[in-house]
Amino acid sequence: MSLKPLLTLSTALTTLLATGLVLAQEPIQPIALVHNINLAQVELGKKLFFDPRLSKSGFISCNSCHNMSMGGSDNLKTSIGHKWQQGPINAPTVLNSSLNLAQFWDGRAADLQEQAGGPIANPGEMASTHTLAIDVLASIPQYRIEFEQVFGKGEIDIDKVTVAIAEFEKTLVTPNSRFDRWLMGENTLTEQELAGYNLFKNSGCVACHNGPAVGGNSFQKMGVVKPYQTDNKAQGLAGVTGNDADRFKFKVPTLRNVELTYPYFHDGESDTLTEAVEIMGKLQLGRTFTDEENALIVSFLKTLTGDQPSLILPILPPSTDQTLRPTPFD
Amino acid sequence: MSLKPLLTLSTALTTLLATGLVLAQEPIQPIALVHNINLAQVELGKKLFFDPRLSKSGFISCNSCHNMSMGGSDNLKTSIGHKWQQGPINAPTVLNSSLNLAQFWDGRAADLQEQAGGPIANPGEMASTHTLAIDVLASIPQYRIEFEQVFGKGEIDIDKVTVAIAEFEKTLVTPNSRFDRWLMGENTLTEQELAGYNLFKNSGCVACHNGPAVGGNSFQKMGVVKPYQTDNKAQGLAGVTGNDADRFKFKVPTLRNVELTYPYFHDGESDTLTEAVEIMGKLQLGRTFTDEENALIVSFLKTLTGDQPSLILPILPPSTDQTLRPTPFD
Numbered sequence: 001m002s003l004k005p006l007l008t009l010s011t012a013l014t015t016l017l018a019t020g021l022v023l024a025q026e027p028i029q030p031i032a033l034v035h036n037i038n039l040a041q042v043e044l045g046k047k048l049f050f051d052p053r054l055s056k057s058g059f060i061s062c063n064s065c066h067n068m069s070m071g072g073s074d075n076l077k078t079s080i081g082h083k084w085q086q087g088p089i090n091a092p093t094v095l096n097s098s099l100n101l102a103q104f105w106d107g108r109a110a111d112l113q114e115q116a117g118g119p120i121a122n123p124g125e126m127a128s129t130h131t132l133a134i135d136v137l138a139s140i141p142q143y144r145i146e147f148e149q150v151f152g153k154g155e156i157d158i159d160k161v162t163v164a165i166a167e168f169e170k171t172l173v174t175p176n177s178r179f180d181r182w183l184m185g186e187n188t189l190t191e192q193e194l195a196g197y198n199l200f201k202n203s204g205c206v207a208c209h210n211g212p213a214v215g216g217n218s219f220q221k222m223g224v225v226k227p228y229q230t231d232n233k234a235q236g237l238a239g240v241t242g243n244d245a246d247r248f249k250f251k252v253p254t255l256r257n258v259e260l261t262y263p264y265f266h267d268g269e270s271d272t273l274t275e276a277v278e279i280m281g282k283l284q285l286g287r288t289f290t291d292e293e294n295a296l297i298v299s300f301l302k303t304l305t306g307d308q309p310s311l312i313l314p315i316l317p318p319s320t321d322q323t324l325r326p327t328p329f330d
Numbered sequence: 331m332s333l334k335p336l337l338t339l340s341t342a343l344t345t346l347l348a349t350g351l352v353l354a355q356e357p358i359q360p361i362a363l364v365h366n367i368n369l370a371q372v373e374l375g376k377k378l379f380f381d382p383r384l385s386k387s388g389f390i391s392c393n394s395c396h397n398m399s400m401g402g403s404d405n406l407k408t409s410i411g412h413k414w415q416q417g418p419i420n421a422p423t424v425l426n427s428s429l430n431l432a433q434f435w436d437g438r439a440a441d442l443q444e445q446a447g448g449p450i451a452n453p454g455e456m457a458s459t460h461t462l463a464i465d466v467l468a469s470i471p472q473y474r475i476e477f478e479q480v481f482g483k484g485e486i487d488i489d490k491v492t493v494a495i496a497e498f499e500k501t502l503v504t505p506n507s508r509f510d511r512w513l514m515g516e517n518t519l520t521e522q523e524l525a526g527y528n529l530f531k532n533s534g535c536v537a538c539h540n541g542p543a544v545g546g547n548s549f550q551k552m553g554v555v556k557p558y559q560t561d562n563k564a565q566g567l568a569g570v571t572g573n574d575a576d577r578f579k580f581k582v583p584t585l586r587n588v589e590l591t592y593p594y595f596h597d598g599e600s601d602t603l604t605e606a607v608e609i610m611g612k613l614q615l616g617r618t619f620t621d622e623e624n625a626l627i628v629s630f631l632k633t634l635t636g637d638q639p640s641l642i643l644p645i646l647p648p649s650t651d652q653t654l655r656p657t658p659f660d
Contacts, residue, residue, distance in 0.1 A: 084414035272651045308645045315638045321602040
């Protein structure tokens with residue numbers, strides 16, 4: 001009798017057990033695949049996400065600042081709004097944003113649906129109004145039909161618009177990163193990347209950057225050990241709670257796909273991961289990473305880039321003679 | 331012996347012959363499918379077409395004004411350029427643009443490759459320079475590798491960039507419109523649409539709007555019978571030839587997908603097809619269409635909407651620490 005099958009089984013069991021052990025012990029969990037999704041809402045929401053007619057100018061869509069070709073961000077320090085206004089804060093990635101405990105850097109929106117209504121009517125962003133945006137959509141027969149197919153009979157309203165956009169955004173997860181595959185037992189990381197992860201864990205980064213999104217699940221003060229110097233006026237959570245103790249508390253950003261979502265921090269003032277890791281070490285942990293340590297952590301962070309959503313660009317239904325035209329230069 | 335098979339054959343032959351006859355006689359030909367395409371260049375060109383890092387701001391890509399969700403146009407009177415500058419002219423659709431005899435309204439670019447270099451370096455559009463754009467691309471390893479895979483060893487240069495973009499644009503054709511299927515013998519048009527087509531033919535519209543693109547193959551004076559009134563300063567072909575006789579001569583726009591490419595004319599001053607048909611009748615043909623005639627022609631024009639290109643949104647390679655950052659607000 002050959003021992004080979006038994007040995008193979010034993011190896012497989014060991015791997016499985018080790019994986020279970022790894023998963024149980026690690027402060028970061030793999031991104032879960034999406035389930036319980038309303039596909040009809042997703043398809044409609046995708047159109048709305050890409051439709052610049054939700055803006056006053058007819059030029060800015062959700063995708064302008066949460067560009068699905070660029071990690072769900074615009075890769076600018078702060079975003080460009082209506083009439084080229086300079087936004088007050090760095091646009092957070094829409095990728096995996098369903099995993100956040102709240103939306104916006106200051107958490108002022110409870111969920112994706114509440115968030116989606118904000119930029120449409122923000123004079124510094126898309127500069128439309130909910131009424132105008134709905135009037136535009138309701139003037140387009142293909143949209144009227146699709147809203148009825150998705151939500152049943154009744155008028156289009158802002159709730160239906162934001163429900164659909166939020167449902168689309170829930171699909172924007174990025175599973176299968178090399179790090180997640182390592183978590184699940186595959187041998188996908190280099191020694192350098194593993195050393196970087198261990199340093200990330202042992203030096204305390206995981207205190208805030210943990211869970212499936214490697215962040216996004218708490219508000220923390222920017223500048224725990226040393227104050228953060230910035231010209232940016234954002235006050236963080238204090239603007240929502242009115243509590244002075246919440247000044248400079250921001251939602252911890254997800255580190256998923258962080259290689260794609262430069263520049264970093266709420267003011268977008270860090271252009272590179274190297275600089276961001278250095279500043280985080282000093283300000284949050286009171287620790288100066290050596291160049292070698294910094295490079296190890298950066299190499300780990302780049303393993304968090306997952307499969308980017310594969311999206312067929314939607315073809316938008318055309319405006320009709322009755323549709324109000326955009327007014328970009330008024 | 332049954333006669334049925336013979337009769338069926340005879341019917342099929344009659345249809346084929348009739349189709350050949352129709353095709354031979356009609357002034358409009360079906361959009362041909364794309365052949366002789368370099369797919370490697372297409373894939374690279376698609377990335378470049380969607381990459382806003384070709385602009386100074388990092389915000390404007392080719393797709394911003396030639397939006398593939400909106401008939402390859404921006405549906406604005408005149409486009410929005412760097413720092414929200416108001417463009418001088420209506421952005422023509424990129425769809426089927428390979429069929430044009432020259433590019434831009436005034437034909438100042440001989441072909442798509444020459445066109446593609448223009449907006450990148452135009453201070454009122456993407457406001458970059460060819461040198462800066464190439465520096466950005468060359469700083470990104472994934473682009474360096476892909477350019478070598480596509481063009482062989484050597485530095486990235488603007489010719490390679492524009493060759494790739496042009497090759498991608500050559501794929502943006504829209505076959506299978508209901509009108510083309512009618513041309514090929516299918517029974518896809520209503521009586522009203524056919525009456526509209528006959529009126530379009532018999533009243534002289536086809537003198538300029540003919541061929542596979544239903545336009546795009548000649549320069550013609552805007553305002554043949556009566557002068558066109560506009561505040562727009564564009565002079566047309568005269569600006570290219572220096573010949574005063576070419577004042578107000580513009581490339582005849584394609585009418586393919588015209589339902590999607592509102593507003594109309596080089597100044598974008600016509601919001602609706604109804605208005606555009608009315609003005610064309612009066613100014614080019616000296617003819618006032620009745621409301622009923624106008625509606626017939628408009629119903630025909632809407633049969634020219636073809637299959638829109640189905641594009642998977644490209645995932646752009648991220649910038650590196652060495653990549654020059656965009657400067658939208660400088």
